[in-house]
Amino acid sequence: MEEKQKKVRKYNVGKTSSRTMRTASLDTITGLYERFCNYKQTEGMAIRTLKDYKSHFHYLMKFLEDEDISRKEITRDLFREYISWMLYEQGLSPVTVNIRIRTLRAFLRFCYKEDYIQHPIHEDLKILRTPQDLIESFTIEEIRMLLSVINKESYTGFRDALIIQFLLDTMVRVSELVAIKKENVQLNDGFIKLEAIETKTRRARLIPLSVRTIAILKEYLKETKEFESEYLFLTYEGKSLSADTVRWSLRQIGEAAGITNKRVSPHTFRHTGALMYIMNGGDPFSLQKILGHTHMNMVRKYIQMTDMDVKEQHNVFSPLNRIF
Missing domain, CATH: 1.10.150 (DNA polymerase; domain 1)
Incomplete structure (x- = not known):
């Protein structure tokens, strides 16, 4: 037929x-x-x-x-x-x-x-209806498992652990991550500047950094001071890191940690960071600015919660907690 x-x-x-x-x-x-x-x-x-x-x-x-x-x-x-x-x-x-x-x-x-x-x-031409599947995200325990299998005594291990924490903290895309230059790092102000030419929406934006990320970045910058590259994240030889190398490294870490039920990828860390931001009390409007989305509907997709997430939030914020 x-x-x-x-x-x-x-x-x-x-x-x-x-x-x-x-x-x-x-x-x-x-x-x-x-x-x-x-x-x-x-x-x-x-x-x-x-x-x-x-x-x-x-x-x-x-x-x-x-x-x-x-x-x-x-x-x-x-x-x-x-x-x-x-x-x-x-x-x-x-x-x-x-x-x-x-x-x-x-x-x-x-x-x-x-x-x-x-x-x-x-x-x-209408958009087809698709199932509303939950976007994958990591649990806290899975993140700890991933970090635990990394040898942080080596340069590549220290860098990969930093990348995982950086992705969770900043929620940047992998293409934005590898494009960050050292001159874009504003540790005194607590920001990373993303140039418009390197972002998906072609708009520059400032990404806030947590105190923990700032401390680790300072240590990393000391480690890479001898390299003459203008980029922030570098290979062992001091060359700029590619997006494919980051993806490959994360897959290897995921296999070592035994996480096979979901993709260990930069985008999964982006989803996880967005969900945890909301779970920790962050508001969706500031999250939209951090993610670099022009429309709130994309932010809604990122912060879909599992049934266990909803239950945990309910335990904390149930109206009965204020009554009794």
Whole structure:
């Protein structure tokens, strides 16, 4: 049945093969997408986001079997079939499909506003419903287990333990972590400055540091003083640390600690820090600023609590505690 549906697809038309978007005409979807990406670039969109946009377009071209289509063939039904193809022929999860739908909506909104297409197709492409799964986070005991297996007498062990505590305290993304320069460290004021060019939202922000993190950072800066690198987190040879190296190190620590039921990753520490911030009495508005989110709905996802978290909070804040 699926094979038959693939054969009768009507949108594999056009005679201009287009694997790149460099010289495409604005009368074709590849040309329009190139114009769209250029427009986003002038808006200051992060390089990694632009790469994602282009990756999503190549996936659309796979659906079109690398055949370009004209502006007239950009229709609502085309993209509805594309969504169906991703779900049922490619077996992608609704979460993954939604990521590509959001990119499509941005592209089609641009085309409509610029009068390249006549109908607001983006309004008809709805985000798919997905299960509201809890975002993974670590328990206090799991964090202690992770720290306990690290040999802090070695440089890499000391650095990795600092990174874990830094991720929990600041809740920065791993891309932001590895981009921090020594000049961005303001220990006297108790802040780390994140440059706008290195953040996902392209906005600079100041991240407060706890007293404990400041003390460990001072010790770490003494350890790395001999290195001439401008970056804060360094390899054993004094070179800037990559995001992949951080991810690999955390996975190794997780395996050594025997934590196999959840991902030991920078993002899980970010989730954990956000949840513990709220559990410790922090307010969601200051948390939103620390996380660097422009909308509160993302903060809500980060602070989803498990049943045990809710029970613990209830034990502390039950109205009966004030009565009796």
